[in-house]
Amino acid sequence: xxxxxxxxxxxxxxxxxxxxxxxxxxxxxxxxxxxxxxxxxxxxxxxxxxxxxxxxxxxxxxxxxxxxxxxxxxxxxxxxxxxxxxxxxxxxxxxxxxxxxxxxxxxxxxxxxxxxxxxxxxxxxxxxxxxxxxxxxxxxxxxxxxxxxxxxxxxxxxxxxxxxxxxxxxxxxxxxxxxxxxxxxxxxxxxxxxxxxxxxxxxxxxxxxxxxxxxxxxxxxxxxxxxxxxxxxxxxxxxxxxxxxxxxxxxxxxxxxxxxxxxxxxxxxxxxxxxxxxxxxxxxxxxxxxxxxxxxxxxxxxxxxxxxxxxxxxxxxxxxxxxxxxxxxxxxxxxxxxxxxxxxxxxxxxxxxxxxxxxxxxxxxxxxxxxxxxxxxxxxxxxxxxxxxxxxxxxxxxxxxxxxxxxxxxxxxxxxxxxxxxxxxxxxxxxxxxxxxxxxxxxxxxxxxxxxxxxxxxxxxxxxxxxxxxxxxxxxxxxxxxxxxxxxxxxxxxxxxxxxxxxxxxxxxxxxxxxxx
Amino acid sequence: xxxxxxxxxxxxxxxxxxxxxxxxxxxxxxxxxxxxxxxxxxxxxxxxxxxxxxxxxxxxxxxxxxxxxxxxxxxxxxxxxxxxxxxxxxxxxxxxxxxxxxxxxxxxxxxxxxxxxxxxxxxxxxxxxxxxxxxxxxxxxxxxxxxxxxxxxxxxxxxxxxxxxxxxxxxxxxxxxxxxxxxxxxxxxxxxxxxxxxxxxxxxxxxxxxxxxxxxxxxxxxxxxxxxxxxxxxxxxxxxxxxxxxxxxxxxxxxxxxxxxxxxxxxxxxxxxxxxxxxxxxxxxxxxxxxxxxxxxxxxxxxxxxxx
Numbered sequence: 001x002x003x004x005x006x007x008x009x010x011x012x013x014x015x016x017x018x019x020x021x022x023x024x025x026x027x028x029x030x031x032x033x034x035x036x037x038x039x040x041x042x043x044x045x046x047x048x049x050x051x052x053x054x055x056x057x058x059x060x061x062x063x064x065x066x067x068x069x070x071x072x073x074x075x076x077x078x079x080x081x082x083x084x085x086x087x088x089x090x091x092x093x094x095x096x097x098x099x100x101x102x103x104x105x106x107x108x109x110x111x112x113x114x115x116x117x118x119x120x121x122x123x124x125x126x127x128x129x130x131x132x133x134x135x136x137x138x139x140x141x142x143x144x145x146x147x148x149x150x151x152x153x154x155x156x157x158x159x160x161x162x163x164x165x166x167x168x169x170x171x172x173x174x175x176x177x178x179x180x181x182x183x184x185x186x187x188x189x190x191x192x193x194x195x196x197x198x199x200x201x202x203x204x205x206x207x208x209x210x211x212x213x214x215x216x217x218x219x220x221x222x223x224x225x226x227x228x229x230x231x232x233x234x235x236x237x238x239x240x241x242x243x244x245x246x247x248x249x250x251x252x253x254x255x256x257x258x259x260x261x262x263x264x265x266x267x268x269x270x271x272x273x274x275x276x277x278x279x280x281x282x283x284x285x286x287x288x289x290x291x292x293x294x295x296x297x298x299x300x301x302x303x304x305x306x307x308x309x310x311x312x313x314x315x316x317x318x319x320x321x322x323x324x325x326x327x328x329x330x331x332x333x334x335x336x337x338x339x340x341x342x343x344x345x346x347x348x349x350x351x352x353x354x355x356x357x358x359x360x361x362x363x364x365x366x367x368x369x370x371x372x373x374x375x376x377x378x379x380x381x382x383x384x385x386x387x388x389x390x391x392x393x394x395x396x397x398x399x400x401x402x403x404x405x406x407x408x409x410x411x412x413x414x415x416x417x418x419x420x421x422x423x424x425x426x427x428x429x430x431x432x433x434x435x436x437x438x439x440x441x442x443x444x445x446x447x448x449x450x451x452x453x454x455x456x457x458x459x460x461x462x463x464x465x466x467x468x469x470x471x472x473x474x475x476x477x478x479x480x481x482x483x484x485x486x487x488x489x490x491x492x493x494x495x496x497x498x499x500x501x502x503x504x505x506x507x508x509x510x511x512x513x514x515x516x517x
Numbered sequence: 518x519x520x521x522x523x524x525x526x527x528x529x530x531x532x533x534x535x536x537x538x539x540x541x542x543x544x545x546x547x548x549x550x551x552x553x554x555x556x557x558x559x560x561x562x563x564x565x566x567x568x569x570x571x572x573x574x575x576x577x578x579x580x581x582x583x584x585x586x587x588x589x590x591x592x593x594x595x596x597x598x599x600x601x602x603x604x605x606x607x608x609x610x611x612x613x614x615x616x617x618x619x620x621x622x623x624x625x626x627x628x629x630x631x632x633x634x635x636x637x638x639x640x641x642x643x644x645x646x647x648x649x650x651x652x653x654x655x656x657x658x659x660x661x662x663x664x665x666x667x668x669x670x671x672x673x674x675x676x677x678x679x680x681x682x683x684x685x686x687x688x689x690x691x692x693x694x695x696x697x698x699x700x701x702x703x704x705x706x707x708x709x710x711x712x713x714x715x716x717x718x719x720x721x722x723x724x725x726x727x728x729x730x731x732x733x734x735x736x737x738x739x740x741x742x743x744x745x746x747x748x749x750x751x752x753x754x755x756x757x758x759x760x761x762x763x764x765x766x767x768x769x770x771x772x773x774x775x776x777x778x779x780x781x782x783x784x785x786x787x788x789x790x791x792x793x794x795x796x797x798x799x800x801x802x803x804x805x806x807x808x809x810x811x812x813x814x815x816x817x818x819x820x821x822x823x824x825x
Contacts, residue, residue, distance in 0.1 A: 024720040025720070118759050362659060367760075368759065435616075
């Protein structure tokens with residue numbers, strides 16, 4: 001008996017010790033990204049075709065002082081004193097930002113999307129209050145960064161960053177002022193060096209864009225954004241890659257270019273996308289008049305459909321006539337045998353989902369409190385771009401192609417959703433219980449499928465050796481919505497087809513922008 | 518994108534807590550060579566929950582119910598040393614909305630209970646008891662569907678120190694517990710807490726518990742009132758109208774009662790029953806729990822000891 005006791009107790013003790021030894025540290029992919037070391041400088045990127053800028057020098061940048069005079073020497077000394085005073089957290093910040101400005105700001109955008117992706121709770125009278133851009137810190141916080149909102153945020157930020165960096169690279173080549181670590185050998189280079197001229201700073205250009213775009217998109221986060229900008233710019237000084245005047249010129253350029261995009265955003269009709277209960281009722285009546293069962297919110301109390309006029313928002317890569325032309329065909333009539341069969345299929349998925357189906361549904365769920373499906377595709381893209389060793393301007397170009405396609409996908413999908421106003425499976429058969437959240441808008445077509453089709457098309461163009469992977473991911477994201485029991489097969493299949501077509505327009509832009517691959 | 522905000526769970530913690538209550542949280546031991554084992558049924562439900570510190574209901578969930586059936590047992594290695602186990606099967610379900618409840622084998626646990634000190638203090642008897650336990654998921658359930666996930670998914674180590682005083686059959690038992698929790702893996706590659714994490718792995722804050730029991734006990738029966746608390750050492754609050762998440766700061770204070778009667782009709786048959794109610798909480802449902810169980814006592818080897 002004593003042996004038995006000591007065996008049991010030592011086994012238990014061993015388990016406990018093992019647990020205690022277990023670190024709570026979590027390996028975070030984003031923290032392990034290496035310092036950016038572009039395979040090519042893309043020094044001629046100033047000639048690439050911009051999205052809104054009419055010419056790369058539309059925003060003027062005055063010529064910098066030559067790297068010889070006393071003013072420049074003072075700036076070199078600033079770097080040296082910053083480097084001498086670096087503490088552990090400064091080094092950490094330097095390492096973090098060295099992975100790349102476009103990458104890090106894309107990640108920070110994803111973080112804000114996740115933070116704000118929360119639908120407002122209803123008031124006591126059952127009415128859902130609307131977030132107010134002019135009062136973003138009062139509940140309900142502005143914005144509710146749902147998938148269309150998120151797609152739009154990623155698109156504007158990426159497109160503005162791209163145009164600003166094309167302008168930045170134009171001036172880099174024009175003024176050709178070398179980086180401080182190349183001008184003065186006593187300046188330490190704490191990041192990988194490059195022959196790319198440092199005036200204006202590409203990092204500061206991105207930061208300037210972010211300041212203006214975040215004011216518009218996440219107006220309650222000014223303090224957070226300002227802190228990040230300060231940390232970012234300081235890390236560039238400390239790295240020895242930029243002097244103060246590189247940063248100042250880049251920051252001003254970024255802000256000025258971004259204002260063009262802010263002006264577009266204010267007029268792109270997203271401000272009117274929320275719609276109203278009156279509009280929703282009219283859509284419902286029109287659907288009934290067509291002999292179809294109309295969508296009804298399944299929330300309690302009933303919540304107005306999400307962004308019912310997002311389908312009218314201005315697209316990036318094709319015009320409004322094309323939007324109508326590529327609209328998916330009408331879904332199977334809610335009275336048709338095909339509809340009943342598709343409903344039955346989802347009922348069977350819902351009845352007893354396998355663990356693998358639940359895994360897939362949750363892997364792609366990207367619901368409340370997450371960076372949304374467009375954010376998921378940005379994460380996938382960024383991990384791949386890190387391995388491709390792109391210049392900052394090419395990073396921006398790739399993300400602009402991806403994210404303008406994702407916003408166009410949101411517009412095309414929302415256009416279809418509120419054109420057809422099709423009910424969700426749970427509305428048609430309340431035995432169909434779901435393992436992911438039930439989105440509060442019509443079923444046809446699937447947003448995830450449209451986003452994923454568009455993203456897979458663009459990424460396959462940008463990184464063709466992974467084409468089959470992207471296609472497989474898109475198909476899995478699409479079918480995950482059937483496993484989740486919130487979409488019919490037609491929603492998913494037609495969504496993928498439409499998404500692929502939407503992505504194709506962005507690929508056309510990419511093929512014509514002069515950047516090549 | 519999803520429309521349902523949820524209540525909180527951690528119910529599961531409560532659930533296992535009530536289940537364990539019979540063996541790991543009281544001062545009782547088995548006689549040497551005795552195995553006491555049997556099924557237990559537990560019913561836990563709530564319709565109000567604390568979103569952070571804000572108490573609310575949610576018509577998209579209605580009443581969230583967790584039921585469990587478990588097999589538990591305790592074996593007396595010696596008069597003052599026992600091992601025990603618990604194997605629960607859990608079923609969750611909301612009364613409203615479209616969410617699918619989940620079911621499956623939850624977390625099995627194995628404990629060692631040791632009473633090194635028994636001391637007579639006048640007419641009172643004082644005991645000091647130490648417990649070590651481990652619990653781990655018995656199935657690969659999803660941890661990302663709170664409040665419908667059947668468990669939290671971490672492998673836990675429990676260390677508990679207990680003091681028991683009994684005089685004239687009236688007793689008081691107090692215990693403190695530290696629960697070490699391992700990291701948990703989700704089915705997704707990124708998640709947001711108060712910042713983004715690009716990993717499928719979640720660091721789980723540890724938990725402390727205290728438990729106070731006052732009552733009357735004889736060789737054959739126990740009747741007691743219970744006050745207990747669990748406090749998560751870290752974690753974050755659910756944001757407004759958000760889903761709950763496994764690493765939320767889940768706290769609860771509960772009051773309850775517990776009864777046990779041996780030799781019910783048949784000599785080896787024991788009946789257990791009890792319940793509790795959450796009087797304060799954070800990121801958890803305000804739950805009411807009721808449970809009842811049967812146990813059969815088997816004697817291995819020579820029966821040469823009187824129990825307790």
